[in-house]
Amino acid sequence: MITLSENTLQEIEKAASKYVDRKSALMAALWAAQAEFGQLSPDVIKAVAEVIGVSSAHAQGLATYHSLYWKKPVGKYVIMLCTNIACTLMGAETLLEHLEKKLGIHEGETTPDGMFTLQEVECIGSCGNAPAMVINETFYYDLTAEKIDGILEGLK
Amino acid sequence: MEKILLKNIDVTNINDIDVYIAHDGYKSLDKAFQMGPAAVLEEVKRSGLRGRGGAWFPAGMKWQFCVEVNKFPKYLIANADEGEPATFKDRPFLEKDPHQLIEGMIVSAYAIGASKGYIYLRGEYPTGYKVLNAAIDQAYKKNMLGKNIKGSDFSFDLAVHRGAGAYICGEASALIESLEGKRGQFRVRPPYMATHGAFGMPTVVNNVETLVNVSHIINGGADWWGSIGSKDSPGPKVFGISGHLQKPGLYELPMGVTLRELIYEHGGGIKDGKELKAVIPGGVSTAMLTPEHLDIKMDVKSLQAAGSAIGSGATTVMSEDACVVHMVWRAMAFFYHESCGRCTPCREGTDWMVKILARIENGEGRTEDLKILEDTCHTIHNNCFCPLGEGAVNPVLSGLKYFRADFEEHIRTRGCPKGLRARARH
Ligand SMILES: Cc1cc2nc3c(=O)[nH]c(=O)nc-3n(C[C@H](O)[C@H](O)[C@H](O)COP(=O)(O)O)c2cc1C
Ligand code: SF4
Ligand code: FES
Numbered sequence: 001m002i003t004l005s006e007n008t009l010q011e012i013e014k015a016a017s018k019y020v021d022r023k024s025a026l027m028a029a030l031w032a033a034q035a036e037f038g039q040l041s042p043d044v045i046k047a048v049a050e051v052i053g054v055s056s057a058h059a060q061g062l063a064t065y066h067s068l069y070w071k072k073p074v075g076k077y078v079i080m081l082c083t084n085i086a087c088t089l090m091g092a093e094t095l096l097e098h099l100e101k102k103l104g105i106h107e108g109e110t111t112p113d114g115m116f117t118l119q120e121v122e123c124i125g126s127c128g129n130a131p132a133m134v135i136n137e138t139f140y141y142d143l144t145a146e147k148i149d150g151i152l153e154g155l156k
Numbered sequence: 157m158e159k160i161l162l163k164n165i166d167v168t169n170i171n172d173i174d175v176y177i178a179h180d181g182y183k184s185l186d187k188a189f190q191m192g193p194a195a196v197l198e199e200v201k202r203s204g205l206r207g208r209g210g211a212w213f214p215a216g217m218k219w220q221f222c223v224e225v226n227k228f229p230k231y232l233i234a235n236a237d238e239g240e241p242a243t244f245k246d247r248p249f250l251e252k253d254p255h256q257l258i259e260g261m262i263v264s265a266y267a268i269g270a271s272k273g274y275i276y277l278r279g280e281y282p283t284g285y286k287v288l289n290a291a292i293d294q295a296y297k298k299n300m301l302g303k304n305i306k307g308s309d310f311s312f313d314l315a316v317h318r319g320a321g322a323y324i325c326g327e328a329s330a331l332i333e334s335l336e337g338k339r340g341q342f343r344v345r346p347p348y349m350a351t352h353g354a355f356g357m358p359t360v361v362n363n364v365e366t367l368v369n370v371s372h373i374i375n376g377g378a379d380w381w382g383s384i385g386s387k388d389s390p391g392p393k394v395f396g397i398s399g400h401l402q403k404p405g406l407y408e409l410p411m412g413v414t415l416r417e418l419i420y421e422h423g424g425g426i427k428d429g430k431e432l433k434a435v436i437p438g439g440v441s442t443a444m445l446t447p448e449h450l451d452i453k454m455d456v457k458s459l460q461a462a463g464s465a466i467g468s469g470a471t472t473v474m475s476e477d478a479c480v481v482h483m484v485w486r487a488m489a490f491f492y493h494e495s496c497g498r499c500t501p502c503r504e505g506t507d508w509m510v511k512i513l514a515r516i517e518n519g520e521g522r523t524e525d526l527k528i529l530e531d532t533c534h535t536i537h538n539n540c541f542c543p544l545g546e547g548a549v550n551p552v553l554s555g556l557k558y559f560r561a562d563f564e565e566h567i568r569t570r571g572c573p574k575g576l577r578a579r580a581r582h
Binding site: 021023024085089090093096121122126130134 | 239243278283315334337396400406436440494579
């Protein structure tokens, strides 16, 4: 059994106060829980569902419907590389290969030391500065393999 | 054209309400409150403003439907999901100039008679989430939001609802489902949103850029605003141009600018002096065009006549270096990933098409594959609940229409002439 921290609970209540129906705060609650636990395991989802007052199945359904909720453990840094059309035109696929080689993992995997998760994502609204990626909440633009090497070096 | 929407985008701290007010911000509220809601609605109708989220429905008409319903409270929702691939035009308002959106929403809500508002923000914009929340807090403190705004009898509450990465949630009715804490899935109409929208109440959903325009219409008047750009779909527009260009980026231009001007004047021409091969004019779900279409105007009517659509106005350019088959495969991988799975033609059709396109790209294509692709598109067309499925067929059909020889070459020579491969995707 997992208990949500006081902080997370407060955030959920604050979100709930913005709607006529508390169920609307389910997405915000999942965000808050993900911020606390780093991922949404079935136990975490169950705890969130109870606080909001929906079934676990409903909350689970919502969590799996969205690509930004992590359903399994992720690394300290989640590298989200866009490979949608503008980024692919500008060479994103070569960068994906570069990252896979450099980190020694496939797309969708996490390095054994738990540092990096590599995730291919759809458009992140940075198409004018393609190719682009997001690491946790920081955006990086106009990428090249060398630039990526420098960025990862800075994160160690 | 002098900038209207992006005029203050690079002003330092324009996200701060005092700086925003010092740049004539929130001025349209005084004028609107003087005019009264009916006159504001009339002004917006007269301006010819059409929604900038993709469907280009006349904003004033949509509002009118909602005004006519005698049920309260009414909701106004800003669609900040910006999910159409290659679209990045709403982002500056969300991350840099949030008060421009808030101001536009207040004036619009006043005309509609909405007392509650949400900004449905895509999960991929964490900065926007912080910036918008801070701006809303400031607006409450200055009584631009909340009870009796600026001493008027109008009250309006606004909050941000954060999405979590699902393209379909940008579709207005799916967005409302998502707002209500359910999985974002398309709602069959009727009932319409004007009567049964968010929480069963009358609701208007408008794109961010649509709402941003409203205060400018009120400040400058419908005649001035409506005289900008194209008659059929007037006003200023933020065009996001991407792909093989010398100067990709955001450009605020009048509606009706030609593709040629967009690409060669503003975008600086094709990257590395290459030849233009194809253009996607309005986001991935619009049909691609060719160099023959360069003199087409970026407005609703002209692009429709050319067999495409203006969509979000996100224009992506491919030079001779691009492989059309590869791009169509990548577009389909997106639609397959984003299909909500409810209708069989969309769910299975996009799956099939990714697989077929991948095998063509990888040199395992068969002669009959092109026919299967076309048949699958026709099966999806008109057989799906929502326009996502309809959008998915556009890259394939337009690709086959204009670049069939490229597909055939892949099949004949058993591979991609550019040496590209389609990856396995999850
Ligand atoms: C699959 C799909 C995704 C959509 N995504 C968006 C979006 O991200 N942003 C948006 O403003 N409209 C989007 N739309 C269009 C909306 O359904 C709706 O038409 C629009 O928000 C209405 O606003 P407007 O009249 O101001 O354009 C999408 C439509 C579909 C079918
Ligand atoms: S067309 Fe596709 S996305 Fe739309 S409702 Fe059907 S399965 Fe879902
Ligand atoms: S296509 Fe990569 S950021 Fe838009």
